[in-house]
Structures are given as C-alpha cells and as structure tokens.
Amino acid sequence: MIENLTLFLILGPALLALVVYGAPRRLYGPLVVLSSALLFSAALLAWLLHAQSVAIALPAWTHAAIVLLDFALIGYFLWVGVRQNHRLIVLLALLQGALLGWVLYALSAAPLAEIVVDKLGATLWLLVTGVGGLIAWYAVGYMRHESDSPRRQQAFVAILIAFLGVMNALFVADSIELFFLLFELTTLSSFILIGWRRDAASRLSSLQALWMNQLGGVLLLLGMGVIIWQGAPLFFSALLESQSGWALGAAAFLIAGALIKGAQMPFDRWLLGAMVAPTPVSAILHSSTMVKIAPFMVLKLGVLLHGTPLAVAVAYFGGFVFVAGAFVALARNHLKEILAYSTISLLGLMVMLSAVATPLALSAALTLILFHGVAKAMLFMEAGVLEKLHHAKSVDEMGGMLSRAPMSVFLVLLGFASITLPPFGALVGKWVAIEASAQSAFLFLFVALGSVVIALLYFKVAGYMLGKPGSQMGLTIERIPRVFSVTTLLLGVTLALSAILIAPTLVYLIVPAIEPFAPGSEIAHKGLTLMLPSGDLPFWQIVGAWLLLLLLPLAGLKRMRRVDRVREYSGGERIEMQPVTFYFPTPRWIVRAMAIIGAIFFGLIVLLGGVLWVA
Amino acid sequence: MIKQLHIPLGSQHAALLEPLRLDFSTENERIVSVRSDMGYVHRGVEHACMNRFDFKKVPFVVARVCGLCAITHSTAAVLATEQIVECMVSERAQWLRMLALEFDRIHSHMLCLAHVAESSGYEALFMHTMMERERVMEAQEILSGNRVQFDYATLGGVTRDMDSQCAQALLAKVGALKSVLSGLRDRFEANWSTQMRFKGVGAITLEEAYRLGTVGPIARAAGVRTDIRIESSHLPYRALGFEPIVALEGDLYARNRLRLEEIAQSIELIERILEGLPEGAHLSKVRGRPKGEAMARIEAPRGELFYYVRGNGGAIFERLRIRTPTYANLKAFEAIFLGQEYSSIPAILASLDPCMSCTAK
Amino acid sequence: MFKALIEALLNLFKKPDTLTPKEAAARAPVSGSRGAIGYSEEACIFCLKCEKACPPAAILFIRDAAGKESYHHNPYLCIYCGECVRACPKPDEALWQEERPVLSSSDPAISKRWFAMEKEAVASKVRYKKAKR
C-alpha cells in the first residue's frame, strides 16, 4: 500500500499537472482542487498507515533515465547561460557537467533501494501536499489577476502541482544520485517560476537564483564526489552508517549545498529576488516547502555530525542567520521582502536546531518546519491578496488596512501571532528550541535575541496595518474571491486548532517522525498539557492564551454599546494624525558585514568538509 | 518607504506651559523640519494700551503680557514713558527696580531649570528645584506683596518702599538659596544620565547665534557677550560692578550651567543692592502727559526686552510696541531643533525657555 | 548619579517640605501680601478716583436716579494691583487692601451679572447726566 501511495505521491502530481494543463478552461479549477485533495488524502493515508520504514527499489532503467535527465537539465542551464550571455551560469553548468560525468564514471551500482519512506518523509508529505495543494488551488484564483493568457495560467498551476511530486520524492530519496536530480529539478522550477513574468527584474532575479542554486548543485556533486572517491555507495543510509572522517566531509558539502537552497546568508539574495514572481511562487517554493531542504538536509545528516566541530559550525551559522536575518528584515519595507527575510531567519533557527540534533532540538526543528510552513504559506497568500485586491505591496501602503480588509489583516495578524506568541505551534517550537539549546552552550542567546527581534519586526508591521482605521471602525468582512478566503482560512483554522491541540500534535505528529533519528524524545502529553523534561505547559495556560487570542477577533466584531466615541487626542487641534512607524535603516556596512560573516561561516563549513575529507 | 512622520506637539501638551504648536517632520524621531504656530496667546495688549488704557495704567496692563517676566515689562514700559513725561525718579527707586528685576530673573531661571528637569523625565530634580524656588517666591511676596505679578514698578518709582526688616528677610532668603545652589548644580551636572541627555543636545554655534540675532541666555550660552544690563544705561547696573557670564558650547548643558551661574550672579547683585541701597523717596509725582517718543531696553530673564512708546500729549499712547526676547530667538529655535531627536525636544524647548505670551502679547 | 541617589535616600528620613493642612491653615499670608479689596461705604466720599484708576475696571459705581452712587467690585475681575487704594484720598478708611486672599466661588452668574452691570454703570451715568440737564 505504502509503495503505491509513494508512487502516486511522486508521479501522480506530474500526471495531474498534465491533466490540469490540458483541461478545458472551465474544468481546470475544480481539477486543481481535486488533485490537491487527492494528493493530500494520499499523504494522509500514507502517514496513517506508516508503521516502519519502507524501502522501494526502482527498476534498473530508471538509473539511465536519471542520468539522462541530469544531463538534459545541465544542458538546459548551459543553454540558458549561453543565451542570456551569463558567464557564471555557463561556467557552473560546465563544472556541474564535468563533475557529474566524473561521478557517474566512477559510480558503481549498489544493491540499495533508491527510495526509503520513513516517518519523517511521510510527515513532510503532509506539509507538501497540504500546504502545497492549497497554494496550487489559491494560485488558480491568483493567476486570474495576472495578465497571462489562460493557457499560460494553467501551465503555471500545472508546474506548481508537478513540483509537489518533486518535493515528495525529495523528502524520501535515499539515493543521493536521485536526490541530486530532484535538487536540480527544484532549481529548474525556481528558475522558471521566478522568471515567470518575463520582465527585466524577473529575468535578473531568475538568473541570480539559477547560478546560486547551481552552486548548490556543484557542492552537492562535490559531496557525491567525496563519497565516490571513497568507493562508498551513493546513499544517505550508507553515508549515515559510516563513521569515518570522509563521511563528515561529504556531509559538509551536502549540507553546504542545501544551505544555499535554504538561502542562508550570504546567499539570501536569490530568495529575496523571488519577490518579483507571482506570490504563489514565493509561498510554495520559497517559504513553505522548497527552502526547507536546508534544515531537512541538516536534520537528516544531523546524527552523523553530532558532536563534531562541523555540527558546532553549522549550529552557530544557523543561529547567526536567525538573528541577522531578523535584523535585516527590520529595515525592509515590502511585505513580501519582510516575509522572505523572516523565512531566511527562521530557517537559520531550524538549521541550528537540526545541527544540535538532540531529540528535543530535532523535535523543535521539525515543529518549526511544519508550523512555519503553514504560517508562512498563509502569510504569503495574504500578501498576495493584499497585493491583488488592494494594490498594496509595501508596508506603507498597508497603513490602516484593517478598515479595508479586516479579514486579510486578521489572518496576517494570526500568522504573525502564530510565530511569536503562545500557544501557537511555531512559538512552542521556539520554546522547545530554547529548552533544547540551553543544553548546548550559548546557542540559546541567538534564540533569545532573534525571537525578540522577530517579535519586534512582526508587531511593527502588524501595527502599521492597524494604524489608520476609519473614523468609526466597524469591522465588516470584506468580500474576497472564495478561492482566496477558503484556502487561507483553511490554513488559519489549521493554525488555530493545532495551537490548542499543541500537546497531542507534538506527541503524535512530531515525535514519531523524529524517533528514528534521535530516539528517546522526552516529549509527552497529558490531555492538553504538554510535558517536556525541563518544564510543562499546562493545559490552562494553553487554553488561556488561546482564548485571549481568540477573544480578540470576536471582540473586534462586536461593537460596544452605551459607550461614547471620542476622537484621538491631538493636543486639542483638529488635525488628523497620520500613522507612523519607525524604520530601522540597517546601515549598508552592517548588511555587508552580515553577508561577510555568513560567508565566513559558510566557507568554514566547506573548508571543514575539505579538511575532514582529507584527514 | 514613507520615512517622514509628522509629530505634532501642542497646542496643548504635557510638556508645554503655554499653547504653542510645533509640527515636526521627523525621520525615525529625528527632526528634519519644523513648522510652528505661536500665535495662540495673542490678546491684543498693544492695541488695548493704544486705545483703552491711559498711560498710567499701562505698566499694570503690560505686566500681564507675561507672568514670568511681569516686572520686566512694567519696568521697561515705565522706563520708556518716564523719558517723555515730566518726572524725577530717585536713585533709590531705580535700585529697587533692579532688585525686583533680579528676583524675577532668579525665579524665572529656576522655573526654566525645573522645567528642563521635568521635560527630560527627571521628576525628582523638578521637585527639588521647585522646592528651592519657593524661597524666591516668598521673597518676592515679601518685596512686593504678590508672588508672581509684582506690580512693583510704576511711573515715578516703585509702588512700595522697603524697610530694613524687609531687607533682612530678603537677605535671609537669598542666603539660603545661595547655600543650596552648588548642590543643585551637582544634580544638573554630575550625573551620567543628565550628561547623556544634555551634552551636545540642542546646540547652536556662535556663528548661528550671531546670524540669527539671538539674545539672552541662549546667546550667552553660545558665546555671544551680550547683556542689556551693560548695553544700556537705563538702570544703574554699572554701579554694581556687573560683568555678563558667557559659556561656549551653546548646548542644553551649557544653558543649564549658564542659568545656574546667572542665578548665583543675581543673588550677588541682590546682596549688593540691599547693601548699598541709596536713601530717598521711593515714589515721586508724575506730571503731564506723554509727548514724543522713546524707547527702552532692559535685560529680561530671556534676554533683551524692547519697548517703544510714542505719545501725542493725550492720556493714551499713540503707539506702544513690545518686542520680547523670545520673539528675537524664535528663528534660532528652528535651527536648534533641526537634527535633534524628538525625545529631546521637550527638554530643548524647555531650555530655550520660550515665552509665547510675551511673544504674542 | 550617586550623589543624587544618596540624597534621595536621605530625603526619606527628612521631614517633607509639604505643608500639612493644619500648617497651611495657620500660615498667615506674608505681611503686606496683596489680597482682597475692602471698602467701607461710610468713609467713602464718592470721588470716583478709584473707579478711574482701576486698570481692568473692576470697580464700578452705579448712580441711581437720586444721584446716589453705589460701589460694586468684582473680585474675579480685579487684578489686585492696589492702584485703587493708592488713588483713594482716604486709604485704609474707605478703601483698603487686605492680606487674606479672596476665596473661590461657584456662582455661575458672576460673569453674566457683571456684563449687565458694566452696561448699567455706563447707562446710569448717561441717564443721570440727561436728568440733570
């Protein structure tokens, strides 16, 4: 059963994408909904049925197909580079080709299954198909507001759906060779989708994304090279079992490659550039699923790193990015940019936790991966709604959005709250994070500082949206197309429900997924009470905070009676005050310094890889 | 990104004693431009003095231009009028006028200092300064019978004489004040937080001070050696051996110190006046009606106060013109505000010691 | 800061500068303090010098048909300058300034009544002049 589901989850999206693309205009919307539902049910079923790891060996011909596809991709990149006259891309493509050729040349077949479905993979499928499916659905509505031809719109949505298959496969690929292909496929989809709008900015951003991700590919290939050099099989499971130094070296390269995909500094620019693309792109590729490759990779190899200087380097790198990303975000003004940087920042935290690799830390990391995915997807979708329906892109234009788009603002606030306030998943993740990182030196300082800065960031933006309500602020729910409201509300409800059920959620969703990597997690629950070894989160606190946060929107809807309305104090003058906000201009040198520090960390990781390999 | 945010201050505001409206455009709280409206207190005193009140009432009316420097207004009006009516003012009366002026300076400066402390969030220092200020207020009551509006200077002299008992009481009050002055200075200066808050804040350069025509403590704190007490001979300040105090930095810190030093100086002057008070009548008769024109300048607590009077032989002035020190300084305010943090504005404003009721009359 | 800290600490043990209600009540105004304006009709010779001298016109004399003047004073208009007393030929007898200040009032009519009185004072003089002519 699992095998079939796996195949469906991997290949199904491509098929469905074809159907969606080819479907008549009228049918394509429902078809997207249907595909999303199908995929999600499959993922849910797989998750429910999953008992232990299932290995799936692919038929021999697939190897040839993989190789073919690999070269096709690299060839395509080369072509893009030549056509766009982008030397770096050409160079990297050639490098990739050479490295790949060499790897393939030295590769010897191993009797291992290419795909291993473990609980972690099954859990991540839920995220990919759940969030991704909703985004695809949302994209149907979103693309109607684009100037594209219907055919092209359908193509766009189809690519999104097909992409889900890639991600599904990626999270269960055991063969690094296969993983490389999938990695390159995500690069390709990034490139295509970022460049979707075909204007100058899109072109530049997409090319930037391409070369940076190619560099990631090169690093992956280097990692593979190390493994091949040692004559070891090109599989994660094999890699994890070998205890020698070269394995660490290989892991370092693999992780470094993944970190680029996770847009960790100094490679943050490409994710920022993704802003120019239609919003669903940002939502699906760059916040909720694709960038998660970075923490996923660290999480996967975490056990191998455990206790090595490499782990320390990666952890501090992650911690640094957490704080630095939040700081840089403070200075930003476009909502999407802010969201992008806070994604980078939080990815840093996940990377850090994955590198710490204690059961608690891994649980925290996975919690963050999941809930951040849900929250960020929702936030990006709302950003899209604000952009499309209210023509507000920068935070300035959102002054007083509350009176125009209460529902969107409310959901944005919910999204922000879910990352900064108890009892939401992401915050609980952070809480667990501190409790986990407290055991390992000073990492928690990063967590403490970073979470405060993130809170500052979010409240600042939230405040701005609330800034200028109309004179008599009654909240009337605005009319927005059903696609938008249903998709975002579903995510919102997920956040709200998971918040009150956070204890069971953690115990039944997160812990089993982490178990195989770091057995002996001490997270438990009693009813709604969440219990960690170092402290409890009793149910009444969860419920209390939840009620307060839920009372708020209810309160907003209920007008007070028998209470006078008065105008704001303005020193006795009858002037309308305008909303204000601070901006925190991060001086250029700080941004540069942060990039440099990031680069040093990054270089250190790669260097450590090299040293460990040689040693 | 909208970088400029407008922060209005006033017309009613906790940091303001008087209605005044400042509209700051700020970047992150840093002032980039300011617009002001200082006409809230315009009552039309000049008009009333030219239409309703006869010249003998004018000193009492113009005293109500401002309660902080009431005595300077009435003295200036009196000094100007005395030039164009027949009257002999005794030396004693002139000395007593100086005495009242110096008291007024002390109380005004102390109020300003207290207000600076309050505006910078140092409530205890505000209380402390106000507590010490009570001594001056009491002295003023002993001197004139009222705490604020002295109604002391009048045409031909002063409204009441002073006996030796009164002089003793005054000496005791200023003596007590003198003894606490150094402690007060310590609290303004020997404190890291006041230094952080005041040093280099709200500064004006010497050049600007000249260019913008500043007067009074603001000018002196920036290094301009200007003091009407030496620049005019309406009042016999020279007999007291007077030398103006000047500071260099021109910032809030310097202005605080300058005011404290001027308080000490005024105390000294008061002691000298009480010591060498000449004998004579405190009040002499005024004959005739104002005819011709005259001007008078005196050093008010905030700087140069100018009165111009013109009579045509009638009981009512043909023209009375007041130019107050704050009025002269207003242009400099803008220059001082620019580039400051909004959070320092109340303190800066307090230290500039603006007086809108003087300005708008 | 430390000096200020210590001083604040020491202040805890000093008697507060605040007047207690009793002290405040017992505290007579400073001798010579300028307070309420007192008037005695018996001593007054109705020279009207005080009315003329008063800057805010807080003293009004209203003349009835018989030419009898009645004195009116508005303590809520008076500026307590003492000019009236200085102008009065019989200071301390007809008109004097007390040391105690005037107490507050809640009578909402003070202002209105005075407006009427101001008109009346002018009118009464005109009327009287006319009648005399």
Add this chain to the structure above:
Amino acid sequence: MGGVVGWLLILLAPLIGGVLYGMERKLKARMQRRAGPPLMQPFYDFFKLIDKRPMVVHSLHGYLGILHFLGMWLALAVLLSGGDLLMVIFMHLLANSFLIVAAFSVRSVYSQLGGMRQLLAILAYEPIFLLAGVGFYFLSGSFEAKAVFELSSAPLWAMWGIVIAIIIVMPAKLKKSPFDMAEAHQEIIGGAEIEYSGLFYEALYTARWLEYLFAYAFIVLFGGANWLLGLALAAVVFLLVTLVDNATTRLNWQQTVAITLGLSLPLGAINLLLIGIQ
C-alpha cells in the same frame, strides 16, 4: 511557589499589586521631599475610574486594553503557579502585544510612538529575562519556577551577574527613569495609554499593578528555597529602582537599547558562562 499559596496569590494579585504601587508612589514622593499620596491611593483611583462615563476611540481598542489586563494576569498566574519560566516570559509578551496592537490601532501619533517604543523596550529587557530563565535552568535542571523554589542554595549567589543585569533592565520593564521612553509623559504623554479613559484605562492601570507584582515576583525567585531572602532582595531592588528613578533623566530609545543590551547582555552571558563551567 505553586499550591494553594500560589493560587491565593494569583487571586489576590491585583490587591497586592495595588498596594505595591501605592507604596512606590509614597516612597517616590518622600524621596522628593513631598508628603505624597495616601498608601491606598491606587484603589481610590481604581474606584474613581469605574465611575467615569465610558468612552472609547473604537471598540477594538477598548477590548484590547482589557485583554492586556487579562493577559498580564495570565502571565502572572503562570509565574506564581510555578510554571515554566520561558512560558512566563512569552505570556508576558502576549499580554504586552495586546497593548502594542492597541497602541497602533488608533490614529494618534503619540500612541503609535508609544507602541513602537514599547516594542523597543521589550527588545531591551526580554533577552535578559530569557537569560535568567536559562540561568535558573542551569542551576535547577528545569525551567519551572517550582523547581527554583526548591533550590537550597539561593540562585542569587551563582547568578549575581544576571541579577545585576535584571536590575539594570528593571526600569525598562517598569517604565521608570532612565528607561521609561515607552511612557515618556512629557514627550508622548503616556504613549500607548494615551487614548484610554475610564474603565478602559482602568484595565491598563491595574495591569500596571500586576506588572509590578510580576517583576518583583520574578526577583523573589532569586532567593530559591529561601524565599525570605528572595523577598528581601525584591525589597532592595524595589528601593533601588525607585531611587534610580529619582536620580536620572529619561534616555532616548537608542541610548536605552544600547545601554541595557550593551551592559546587561554581556554581563548575563559571562555569568552564564561561569555557571556553565561549574
């Protein structure tokens, strides 16, 4: 704490907080050589505020004030019931976030500046409190306040640096000079509070009492099992904070953030390092 005492304290919190606030006002007045208000003044204010005609800028704003109060109570309850210290801090953030959102939701520059500065104040003190939480964890092996109260040797001795750090940021938390820029009466007239009146201001006013109690209860933790020592420490800090309030001017937000973080964060970190080494 925990147990019946804890819950009793939680119930009576506004009362105790009110008295604490009254004491502070009295103390402050005496330090300024004034007689000061009666001890029960906060309660007089309380009853008066109930009696005012209710008035809001808009409903949401009013509700948010009440939510702020409830949130503060919840945060206090988490602390006094011996809950997880990190959660205590997050709950406190939750409570404050209502106020901040409220501050931004009205069209008043002062309110919004207040909200902004409140955020910055949080930036200034929150990391230190998190640091303290971790410090307690190092000593007791648990993040729970309960566990701290079982420590036989008072954490005060081991966590000296953090105690000092907390004392440094305390004014920022309680909105006292020199770090009271969030309230800054003379600049932004109370900041976030400015648009509240009557009953709704009441919520903020009482939330402030709770905030006092919250802050000082956190200090009591440093006494460990020896809660008398903790109380004494809290009393000393109380006196100290009031004294400093009466001996300094207000600093602006840049200075505040620089001083609090620049001074207390390294101090706390070094202290933690030392604890870690042991």
Add this chain to the structure above:
Amino acid sequence: MRRTEITPDRLLGEVRAFYDPTRWRFLTVNATDTGAELLIDWIFVPIGRDEEPVILSSCVAYQAPLPSLAALIPASALGEAEMCDLLGVAFEGAKPGLFLEPDAPRAPLLKTPRERDDD
C-alpha cells in the same frame, strides 16, 4: 532717538553697508500709524556696547510695498509678519495670520482699522 531717513528701495543697500552680525543685532522693525501714513523704523542695536542704536526709518503710504530683510537677516521675518498682521504693512513675502484669527479685525493697530475683506 536719532533716525536716519531712507527710502525703502535703499534699505537693503544701507543695511548691507554697515550690518555686521557680530557687532549689530537687528532689534526689530516697527511701524507706527501717524494718522496720514506709516512710519517704518528698522532698529539695530550694538552688541556688547552701550552705544546709540541705528534707526533707519522711512515714511510710506499705507499699502506701499516694502522690501523684506529676511534674506539678509532671518530674524526679521517675524517682525515683518507681525507688522503685516497688525498694521497691514505690505512687506514682501509677509502674510497675515501670524496672530489674528479669521474673525478678528483686520490690521487692528491702524487708527482706522480696515474692514474685513470678506464682509
């Protein structure tokens, strides 16, 4: 009071000729309604010395346009605005409204106050 008579168009030249901000302070501009015309005085006082002030003056018709000193002496703008407000002097660049509200009398310090423009 010693006056130097000038004509308005010579004002700027005259002032430039002697005005040194470190030696002279511009005290104020003053206007007096003599009943037939306006007497305008520009008063300069010495800084730090007890000397006679310099008074430049000029008699002009009520509505005659007058040059502004603001470019040379920033502090003069205020005085000019006030004179414009209270006496209706037509200084270059000065607008009424510094002190007076819309419903107040126009140019109240003139001997025969002007009618309000709007009624």
Add this chain to the structure above:
Amino acid sequence: MRLERFRKKSPWILHYNAGSCNGCDIEILACLAPRYDVERLGILNRGNPKQADILLVTGPVTHRSRDRLVELYTQMAEPKVVVAVGSCTCSGGIFRHMYHVGDGVDQFIPVDSYVAGCAARPEQIIEGVARALEILEHKSHEIERPFQLRGPLYCSGEQTIRRQMAAKVSDETN
C-alpha cells in the same frame, strides 16, 4: 459602595492655558511642587483630557485657543469639573474686552469654580479645586456640553459620538 466618594479622592488634572499670561500657570506648577504637593490629595497632572476629571483653565480664552479649549473639554469623560484659575480666566481680567479674547472661559464651557487672583496663589488654587471637588461628587454622568454647541448631539443608538460634538463648535466659530 458609593463610588462617588472616590471622585474626590483621586481627581486628575488637565491644565489648559487659553491665552493667559503664565502667571497662574506657574502657580499651578507650584502646587505640584513639594511645598503644596497636591498629589497628597490624590491629584495628578495627567496632561491628557481623556484621563482627567478636572480641567484647570487659565487665560481669558483667546480666539485661537477657543476651539482647542472646547475640543479638550469634550474629550473629557463625565463627571468632570472646570476650574477657572485667575481673574482673567473668570472674567477676562485685565484683558477684558480686548479684541482677540473671549472674556472668560464661562463664555465657552460651564465653569464650576472661579478662583480669583492675579496671579492666583497656590492656596487659592487648591481651595478652588476643593470647591470644585465638592461639586464633582454630586455630578451625574450626563453629557455636559460646551455652550457654543448649538444643535443636537449626534447620537446613534445608545452611543454618543463625541467627535461631532466638538466639530459643531468649530463650525459655529469659524
């Protein structure tokens, strides 16, 4: 419990200078200083109309400040009292009949306590405030309107919109 009792014990002040000469204002400031320490009576200077119970006005109300005065007054929640401090505030004082003043605050808003003096002494001010507090204790929660408000208050359902209340005056006077 009779809540009215507490009004007297915690009167918060808003001070507005409607064109005074500052004389009375500095005496109000002196009331806050240690010598007279009005906080002993529970008095706090809030500087914010919304949280104030007593409006201390000084000055004869100049034309430019009258709108502001009324605006601030309407922003105060009932029960509230107004204390006119100083002769010029009670009746215009020396400024009476000048062309840019309104001859006393009671031309604009109801005054509960008139404090004489020029300048009013701190003792007088405190006494005047005390008198106003007696009145405050017996006031109802009914809306109090500024005098220059003509026409009905804007009400929707059970709530009164105080914004309009102030705007009316502005329309009238400008």
